[in-house]
Amino acid sequence: MSQPTFFQKLYRAPEVDPITGKALSIPVLNPLNKYGRTFHFAWLGFFVAFLSWFAFAPLVHDSLKEDLHLTTADVANSNIAALASTLLVRVIVGPLTDRFGPRWTMAGCLLAGAVPTAFAPLITNANGLIVLRFFIGILGGTFVPCQVWTTAFFDKSVVGRANALAAGWGNAGGGVTFFVMPAVVNGFVSMGYSHHIAWRIAFPSCPLIIIVCTAAAILVFGKDTPNGKWADRAIRQENMRQMYERDGKVTDVPLANFNDYAGPTSGTATPRVMDEKNIHDPAQTSAAIEEADSSIIEAPTVQTAWQAAYSLQTMLVALPYICTFGAELAIEGVISALYQTQAKRIDGEVWSQQLAGNWAAMFGLLNVITRPLGGYIADLIYARTNVAYKKWWLMFLGVMEGIFFVWIGFCPNLPVHHLIGALVGLAIFMEAGNGANFALVPHLNPKHNGVVTGIVGSFGNLGGVIFNLVFRYEGTNYFKALYIIGFVIVAIHVLVCWIPVPGKHGRP
Secondary structure, eight states: OOOOOHHHHHHHHOOTTTTOOOSSSOTTTTTTSSSHHHHHHHHHHHHHHHHHHHHSSTIEEEEIIHHHOHHHHHHHHHHHHHHHHHHHHHHHHHHHHHOOOOOHHHHHHHHHHHEEEEEEGGGGHHHHHHHEEEEEEEEGGGHHHHHHHHHBBBOTTTTTHHHHHHHHHHHHHHHHHHHHHHHHHHHHHTTTTOOHHHHHHHHHIIHHHHHHHHHHHHHHOOOTTTTTTTGGGGGHHHHHHHHHHSSSSOOOOOGTTTTTTTOSSOSSSSSSEEESSOOOHHHHHHHHHHHHHHTOOOOOOOOHHHHTTHHHHHHHHHHHHIIIIIIIHHHHHHHHHHHHHHHOOOOOOOOHHHHHHHHHHHHHTTHHHHHHHHHHHHHHHHSSSSSSHHHHHHHHHHHHHHHHHHHHTOTTOOHHHHHHHHHHHHHHHHHHHHHHHHHHHHOOGGHHHHHHHHHHHHHHHHHHHHHHHHHHHHHHHHHHHHHHHHHHHHHHHHHHHOOOOOSSGGGG
16 A cells, blocks of 8 residues: 555544554644544644733733833733743643543633633733733643643654644744734724723633633544543553453454444545554564553552652753743743834834734744744654654754853844844744654653643743743843843753653663
């Protein structure tokens, strides 16, 4: 049978591993297929969370600052509150995802975050903004089920790009929010509403409705695992084991007898079973079953969750995520104000909230390309070497990111459009680092993937809090804050690069 082309893999039902049921390609153009549908729900759930989670950042410099009489410290404190709550939520959501599955956890995060979103019009002062943003930060927890969901559906050979694509496209919601929210507010202003009213009605009319509808669609049309319900996630391996143990080898029984999901070799809705793996070879089958068993997610106990959360291997990816996603969150909290300040100080131009928000949005929208690129290259490296080289790819990206931070920080007189170009270069390494990170995560502790994902994700928010504090205490001296952050990033990557990956020769 001829191998499908790259384009055919985008719309045809994917080949699947006959033991794990995980897809060997990502059918991004086939939402009717359960693998394609799961991929789109994973990134979409994370994407829409940003519509409320990041909604305040593009509005704060003009609409909110004047209406709520905010100081620069108030703005920074509200940014920190939003990130701090997400830090806590991700730690909690990790074990919940392992126990109840990513579909229910994703929908739960969205619906829980929709409640404070509905109360946004009631804010009257800085304290109200800080409290509300703290609870809206629940939406940031959607990242954990996003990554666990794709890991549950896609094979290790493609999980790097699957995780990176889902997270990258989801992360682009931060950039889209910088376009959407100012546009929605300006639309209400053009209809005759004052700014005092316009930003308030923007929240229930845009993010609230979209978030609730997305959660409902996930519950109605989503699937927990390739095998059905979350409780049945190990059924395929168990069926294979029973056949193997019947007489010490896999008997010559059609795969469809134990694989409810096997189907024809073509079509768009039914997965095709991988025919390259010889499931009738006892040695290969035994090893494959053993490997598959080691990757089945277990409901965590307090002890196992703690051990998984704070192992050296978890720190190998958690500390660099402080530097990539954490720094990205901090930059996105100040980037609009940075552009407006730089345009006025260096170029002598006055940029509106909408114009600064549009350019700021590009920083987040680069995630559509850069984050998947980091995961894709990691998969290519893994196919030719071993997982240890995924680690070194991550280290390289982190050090280059730090170098860009330091360089920009020591160039405070860049014209605004040169500054935008420099930040694009920074974003390439930063966001590719996010993708490379979660290409490595599934290899580290597969039985507690949700716990590890939650810890790594929460460290990203911890980085956001830390780096936002740097911006807070440096005030409008943005460039000094940038080079301080850069030195910290380089130091962290030098610190963790010695931590080994699990498995003999780094090939789990």
